[in-house]
Amino acid sequence: MAPTRCSAPKRCFGDFCGPFNLSKDYWLDAGQPTLLNNDPERKGAFEDCAKDYECAKTIVAGYLEKFVTDCNNDGVIDCLDHMMVNANGRYDCSTPLETTTVGRRWLAAYEKCKVDL
Structure with a gap:
């Protein structure tokens, strides 16, 4: 969310x-x-x-x-990979979230949601 x-x-x-x-x-x-x-x-x-x-x-x-795939090539498919495929698109999800405006917004919102939950 x-x-x-x-x-x-x-x-x-x-x-x-x-x-x-x-x-x-x-x-x-x-x-x-x-x-x-x-x-x-x-x-x-x-x-x-x-x-x-x-x-x-x-x-x-x-x-x-x-x-979904291992977008960041860390050997694990996790929540970060899910965000990356959603933020970057299904064809090339490898762009680090920190490097895009959408990605930075999603990371900030994700961190806030983790705290709020």
């Missing part, structure tokens, strides 16, 4: 929705998970899932299962 500063909004802001600030493309890459008994082809299926905390977690898990 670093992108949303540890809050869990249940609405969409432009093209991004829910507690993880997810895009429809991200949802498509994750395999189009939906709420129970919902059709991914139904208009609004993405938004409904992305705004629901549990369903949104399923989206993120599906995306990471498909794309």
Whole structure:
């Protein structure tokens, strides 16, 4: 939840929705998970899932299962790698988070969330 500063909004802001600030493309890459008994082809299926905390977690898990790798080459796939693939993109996640504006914001939010939890 670093992108949303540890809050869990249940609405969409432009093209991004829910507690993880997810895009429809991200949802498509994750395999189009939906709420129970919902059709991914139904208009609004993405938004409904992305705004629901549990369903949104399923989206993120599906995306990471498909794309996460050892982005920083430390021999371990961990939370940092998950942030790197999300911040840098699925095709080249190796850019250190400290070197980008988005990455620095995510790291700062992550550190704050760790303290707040």
